[in-house]
Amino acid sequence: MxxxxxxxxxxxxxxxxxxxxxxxxxxxxxxxxxxxxxxxxxxxxxxxxxxxxxxxxxxxxxxxxxxxxxxxxxxxxxxxxxxxxxxxxxxxxxxxxxxxxxxxxxxxxxxxxxxxxxxxxxxxxxxxxDPALDTANNLKIEWWNLTTRESDVVVALCKGWSAAKICEHYAIRPKTLSAHKRAAMAKLDISEEAGLAAYIIENGLDYLLDE
The missing domain is CATH 3.40.50.2300 (Response regulator)
Incomplete structure (x- = not known):
């Protein structure tokens, strides 16, 4: 081998x-x-x-x-x-x-x-x-309640993508983008868009930002 x-x-x-x-x-x-x-x-x-x-x-x-x-x-x-x-x-x-x-x-x-x-x-x-790894509790955070498109939008925003780029990339309308963002922020209990990046980092999800 x-x-x-x-x-x-x-x-x-x-x-x-x-x-x-x-x-x-x-x-x-x-x-x-x-x-x-x-x-x-x-x-x-x-x-x-x-x-x-x-x-x-x-x-x-x-x-x-x-x-x-x-x-x-x-x-x-x-x-x-x-x-x-x-x-x-x-x-x-x-x-x-x-x-x-x-x-x-x-x-x-x-x-x-x-x-x-x-x-x-x-x-x-x-x-x-690794027994030291706590995989049992990681599904308990709110992130996993987001739909695929909601999480896509959050990650794109945290990467610094413009609204126009997000809409073009995912083939959605600006109104739909806003709806996904609002829904995600509500589920994550975040009131300011700037709090999205902090949430990603604090919960060990920053690997999602890798290009």
Whole structure:
């Protein structure tokens, strides 16, 4: 089995490789170490890595990160098993990543042994979710009561899109845009439009703003 270790810190890449070698007997010729999003995509595009196990840091130097990075990785290597190992603590993003098919999710604040546990489970085609991650309560926030279009509008506004751009992008009328915005703000109990961005950030939903 081949492995890709993707992390922008040299020490973390080397440490992860040493753990793979010690725990699973992985040799250096079966591991590719990368430190940027572009290097990861290039490595994943190689035929020998088509079904590799990828230990993935979600935020590295490059033009894409987090959810977009995972989607591009899976597009290039659809049979790869991905274990996300990240310092980005958002149960909402974790849930979305699991929905997208990652094999494991481990927070960097957890013991390193937990990362190897996740890798071992992925090698056996089983899923591993960090016990420290609170995915049970993340559905309780008001955000998940929004319709798809309401959430689209909120995200677009928080990205700084103009009303004209939003209407054109989603093929809706200005009156419909206003209705979606009012409905979303009512559900989120927000009285000022400026409060939308604060809500997104405070609730760990800022990954939705990634371009």
């Amino acid at each position: 081949r492995f890709i270790v993707a992390d922008d810190h040299d020490s973390m890449r080397l440490l992860t490789f040493e753990l793979l070698k010690k725990t699973f007997g992985v040799s250096s010729d079966h591991v590719t170490l990368v430190g940027t999003a572009e290097q990861l995509i290039e490595a994943a595009s190689q035929p020998e890595n088509a079904s590799a196990l990828v230990v993935l840091d979600l935020v590295m130097p490059g033009t894409i990160k987090r959810l977009r990075l995972l989607k591009e990785l899976k597009r290039r290597a659809p049979f790869a098993a991905v274990v996300v190992y990240t310092g980005y603590d958002s149960p909402h993003l974790a849930q979305e990543l699991l929905y997208q098919g990652v094999a494991g999710y481990v927070q960097k604040s957890s013991p390193l042994a937990r990362l190897m546990e996740a890798v071992g489970e992925a090698m056996e085609q089983r899923r591993f979710i």
